[in-house]
Amino acid sequence: MNPLETPLGFCSNFLFVPGTRPERFIKALDSGANGVVLDLEDAVAQEDKESARAAIRAAWPTFSADQKKRLVIRTNSPGSQFYSADLILAQELQVACLLIPKSESVDQINGAALVLENTAIIPMIETAVGLDRLREIANANQVLRLALGNLDLQADLGMVCDPQETELQTARYQIVLASRLAHIAPPIDGVTPSTDDLERITDDAERAKRMGFGGKLCIHPKQVPIVQAAFMPTEEEIHWAKRVIEADQASKGGAVKLDGKMIDRPVVILAKRTLAIAGKH
Template sequence: MSLTTEPRTPTATARPGRVWIITPAPRHERFAAALNSDAHVALADIEDSVAAADKQLARDTASRFVDHDTNRTSGGAEPLRGVRINAVTTRDGLADLLALAGWQRRADVVLIPKVEAARDIEIAAAVLDTDTHTPHLWALIETPRALADLPAIVAAPWLGGVVFGSADYAATLGCGLDWNSLLHARTTVVTVAAAAGKPAVDAPYFDLDDLDGLRREAENAKRLGFLGKGAVHPRQAEVLREVFAPSQAEIDHARAVVAAETASGGGITRVDGQMIGTPFFSAAHRLLAEVDGR
């Protein structure tokens, strides 16, 4: 097996979207709910939610998750299916990669935890990539060392994007799990990823009964520049999809900005009493390109 620095083109043409839901792989009774949720990406977890003695069981059931017949009842497109494996620097992580490489139906997305070097992503690509299948590889950034080396990690040509792991980061640092305590880490993750042209997804909100708190944190994450956010229960996915989808007001404003750009010949102008110029034009074009499918 040779490691390569060549850029990759994932087989799944759809790009991982805004809402990610993760389900413990041994809990097969939860698969249908996760896959029928409003999530864009559905992952079976064989890492933190699985006891050491149950790792092989989790690999087997994760394969069933990826191959599960959803008999889809909700509207919208099928989510991309994937797995959160164990860290590739562990025996379980290496066993996970070998297992995934042998599945009949391959995972669309592989989330790699405890990433602290670009080499972790390269190893996963070397094991999983074939002539007929190339999964989306995303790094879970959840340690201070990962944050310190993030520029090198996001520069890896095999990497599709990053997910912030708040729980492990806060536990390692000994800080709070609240928004203010993790603001520096979140800002660093989203800024460094953007500098490399890579999207970033925010950590889940762990209070299952506080949907108002979920909405507030998701709105903060969106304002900070995150593409989306993780969910740990299907009822969270609907809220997240609503928050991260462009609102009609945002779309209307973007169209007004583009119209003003045309009218001004690309010069400084005004929209709704706000002075706007090139950065505003660029943001409006990006939003409309997404909305209009261009």
């Protein structure tokens, strides 16, 4: 099985759920979220790490095969005392995708890939070191797409951002660029801390799409439909995507031009993602 052949590469929204709240797992899957992140890191206190892993392990057999394809486990950061046990859990459950926070080197990602050969990996960029090593991380083994940890990155850089996070625009651009150069799926933008400011959530999601992100992280079910609507393709985008897929299929994977432009793997991925988000796949 190719770990990169997962619908999570096309998801426009990912909803976090604390690993200590198993009663919310199914609710999250039923919320309309494309992807659900079972969190072992920030949402779980140090003394609750083992109970969170136990809760995920106990709930896993209750998920259907389709639900498991939409589930992501966020580990604790590499080098932490909890990371090895998180990888063991992911290997035991054969998870489809792993979100690795505070990713800072190609060795960290390749090390996880050695243990989890059938698991796609989403490195989370949220430190100065991770940002500096973006390109090597993006090109590491089994990387599906990158994710931005905007709040942690602000803290690590000593930033005090305005409501629009203008100060992080350069970092966002670098993550989009690195993803494109590595020929991986468009990255996932970070969270909007507010769950009630609908205008802020909408603006953040629309900015992410304009900048070339393919999705956004959500911390509350109320954010999911707003993010989903912001990333919904236009009719013009859907028409373009269908033409790209048709041209790619006609060429049987060979080099082909559309409207005078070469169609390569990232363009095909973008077209497939566009149709998937629009429900046209």
